[in-house]
Amino acid sequence: MNKVGFSAEKYIEEQSQHILERINAEKCERLYLEFGGKLVHDKHAMRVLPGFDENAKVKLLEKMKDHAEIIICIYAGDITTNKTRQDFGITYDLEVLRLIDTFRKYDLSINSVVVTRYEEQPAVDMFINKLNRRGIRTYKHKFTKGYPTDVEVIVSEEGYGANPYIEVTKPLVVVTGPGGGSGKLATCLSQLYHDNRRGAKVRYAKFETFPIWNLPLKHPVNVAYEAATADLKDVNMIDSFHLEAYGEKAVNYNRDLEVFPVVKRIIEKITGEESEYQSPTDMGVNRAGFGIIDDEVCKEAARQEIIRRYFIAECNYKKGKIDGGALERCKLLMDDLGLKPLDRAVVQPARDYAEGKRNCDPRYENVVVMAIEMSDGKFITGRSSRRMVAAAAAVLNAIKYLAGIADDMPLISHTALEAIQHLRKDILNQDRSSLNCEEILSALTISATTNPPAEIAAEKLLLLKGCKAHCTAILSDKDEQLLNSLGLDVTCDPEYVTTNLYFG
Template identity: 80%
Template sequence: MTEIGFSAEQYIEEQSKYILQRINCGNSERLYLEFGGKLVQDKHAMRVLPGFDENAKIKLLQKMKDKAEIIICIYSGDIMTNKTRQDFGITYDLEVLRLMDIFRKHDLVVNSVVVTRYEDNSPAVDKFINKLERRGIRTYKHRFTKGYPTDVDTIVSDEGYGANPYIEVERPLVVVTGPGGGSGKLATCLSQLYHENKRGRKVRYAKFETFPIWNIPLKHPVNVAYEAATADLKDVNMIDSFHLEAYGEKAVNYNRDLEVFPVVKRIIEKITGEESEYKSPTDMGVNRAGFCITNDEVVREAADQEIIRRYMIAQCDYKKGKISGETVERAKLLMDDMSLCEEDRRVVLPAREYAEQKKACDERYANVVVMALELPDGKIITGRSSRRMVAAAAAVLNAIKYLSGMADDLYLISPGILKSIQDLKVDVLGAEKTSLNCEEILTALTISAVTNPSAARALAKAPQLKSCHAHCTAILSDKDESTLKALGIDVTSDPEYITNNLYYS
């Protein structure tokens, strides 16, 4: 059973109270709150802070839903490059659509979508905008801000922020979020501050960024795990020198916020004509996560595992051509700095050793793939690839058999059913591979459960696989990776393809 190191209830209570204080202090009519990280289903926070509710942020917004409305930003370049959210394997433009559905489900008002740094002659971006507008969703185009970042006089003028259309808002709390980092949230907030000020309204800006956690040590594994998660963005945690100078207190922030703070401070002062209320980038934040850690040892161990996980994912992403070698090197350096290695992830060695054992005993297993899966009680279950099914499917089947108290050699699915599905794949659908993937095996198990009580009992144990760790000795297919994520299994892979095929791999 996973130990708890973080209080979700305390976090929601304290965080919502602190945001309300920001809204109500001063004489401002409105607070623009930049929401960094994942507003919903924050898997990273859930992994590094055991006990964290992955939907804590949206729950605290629900407590303020009568005061809040949401603007979603997406960088046009991320649409053109099909940038993907790693946790769900979907592109950022699809993530925007998913976020809107989730917000509506929670009775939160979505004001509009802003496409930032828009450029003419961008067919993919225009197609996305058309899709939104034809569904009745207000969409705005913000172009690159003239003069940014050095020429504050131009930035705060009709040529700079004034060139952006004003987003009509009504409520006292405007949450500005996006599918990931670099979405243009800060620029959208400052653009709105400019337009509001021109209309004679007094408004303020604040930032909600869960990581790095400002009031824990710089080299705490939780903060290092944030660097590992953003290795492609080259984020580096640093001591907030502005905060140290102003208050004599150490606080942790990251390079991009520290670099941009002097500019942001001057822009806000230029817009308002008043001295900024903020003396440091930490001052701008409203994050209370550090106060809700209840067991530091548990949190440290979870964060160490995340650092290893991020490195192993980076290796596979590099093999797939998704990231640069520099990103992999950075992830490796962070792992080495924490004196960690791949084998510290408990499922790695059992998977590799079983694969080597099978290869050594019989040449028929030369290309065998193995997955090891750690269950909530610490038991490690393995599954290997065969002519009938892939390693991931075998591991999942073996795991739910174990959880059901069944013998490993018990057949839950009739071989005849498996053969029928394989024949369908090859003879009717024209597939090259006959081994059934994880989703196909679960579908076959579901069919068997109608007449087989043992299959039904095993299938009922599948939800217990959520948050389990797994490792595969070869890169998973997109379909298997998606299915395991849907089951909530945290899986890594060795950076090796199963075959030399370029398409049917």
């Protein structure tokens, strides 16, 4: 049984109250609220704060939907480089489309999509055309002249004035994006400039989750944030501005601290008044720390997340997605907390089973094993074979265990497996005949129509959500996405299944 360390209800209540306080402040006609982190499906927060609702933020906005509209920002460079969201395995441009669909499900108003630092790239123009032809309003914001040092130019017709104004109508404008560096802050400040030119009194604030300002600097939850953003080189620091202004320690991160003096001067230049904010922590609306109800549970969850991020970094380095600096950063964070890869309990059973197979029979030299840690603490393993990949075997064995079905009882007939393999190998001309997770689960659900044990086992798939798993080789993109869809928390050793350079 997973322990709870965080109260989602208390968090939503606290966060809602503080947002309303910002909106209802004197002389405020509109609040531009930049959303740091994921607005929906915040799985990082869910992992490090057990009990956190991954959709808490969007549910909060749903309550305020009559007063809110959403602007989605995406950096043009992330489109051209096909930057990928790790947890869903989709590129940032596709993530924008997914976000729009998700927001619509919550009946939230989508104002527009803003492409930031636009440079007339063909791939970016194709994306803009796709949105326009589906009825999504788009804006192009080029690099702001003078940024970040020349405030006189930034706050002028040559700077923010060169951006088209995004027509907004509601008192709360949520500015979000598919990930860090999407240009959310610049979009907010550009809007502040245009609204003030039109005589409107508007404010800016930032909806934050991590780092949690009122937790210690080296608290595992805050360290886990550094691990999650190692490729962005984010570093948690004591907010020196907050300490000087109030004599109170607060945790923030390097990018916010570096940009704060400039942002403060920009806001003062735009409004012609002294800024209400004395520190980057002041700018944030972050009540996550007040939702923690069991600190030890959250600490342990965060330690596991740091190890998880290290495994991901190792695999991404092997794939060429990150440089050595990002991997070394993750390793240093592990060392700082005295953590080792084997502190993720599910790793050793997977490696032991693979090593045992290799030692007992040379035919298993290239065997791949996946282990799944069940909610009761038992480890279930599955190995690769000519029939199926290791992940598929492990999932089948896990649901057999949950259903109380004997390990030697087949859930899928050999005839069905052979038919799918024939399709793959002889008709579709695919190199590998071993069936992937999706094919195996499709065969299982078909078998369930005539085989009662298969039906019972298939119903247990839902119970895999939240279980940890580890594979002794890098998973294919398809298998990784399917396991993520099942809610499994999966890591891998940084080894490829074959020496082939193309790995689908």
